[in-house]
Amino acid sequence: MIQGEFDEIGxxxxxxDLIAANGENFPTIALLDTGCTEWLAINNQDLQGLGWRRIETRDVQTAMGxxxxxxxxxxxxxxxxEFTIEVVAGAAFRETLIGAPxxxxxxxxxxxxxGLLTLE
Structure with a gap:
């Protein structure tokens, strides 16, 4: 079970933890976005130090179209x-998002x- 937190607007x-290709561990705070159909969405800039392998470019439906x-x-x-997942990256993501999957x-x-928030 993982404990979470609410912010002032809910x-x-x-x-x-994000695991870089070299095995280094990067703790990060991620926003649970139930409207996001991806496992994880991250800003391009945050992705740079992870060394993850790009597998494809594809069209994705976002809140902005x-x-x-x-x-x-x-x-x-x-x-x-530990999970190996597909991660989408783009400049428009302000937060690291974990999605509905x-x-x-x-x-x-x-x-x-x-004040209880858990993901079990």
Missing amino acids: QLFFEI ETTLDTYLGKVVLDGE WLRQRRLVAHFSA
């Missing part, structure tokens, strides 16, 4: 478990009044 944040993004094969650690594998518990 956004859901979790700490995850359809756009073409590069897709990488990346490694993340969530709740102590995680909710197919994990249960989200968000109890705002109790």
Whole structure:
């Protein structure tokens, strides 16, 4: 189980680890975006130091419409478990986003009044 936090407007944040190609671990705060259909979306600038391999360029539907993004094969650690996932990268991403596919594998518990946020 991974503990998360709410911000003042109710956004859901979790700490995850990004694993660089050289094995180095980079903890980061990621916003859970249930409207995001990707496992992980990251800003191009944040991606540079990870050394992940680009696998394709494809069209992706975003909140701002359809756009073409590069897709990488990346490694993340969530709740102590390492995953190899597809990651989209673009200049428009202000936050690192974890998307709805995680909710197919994990249960989200968000109890705002109790201040409880977990991804199990």
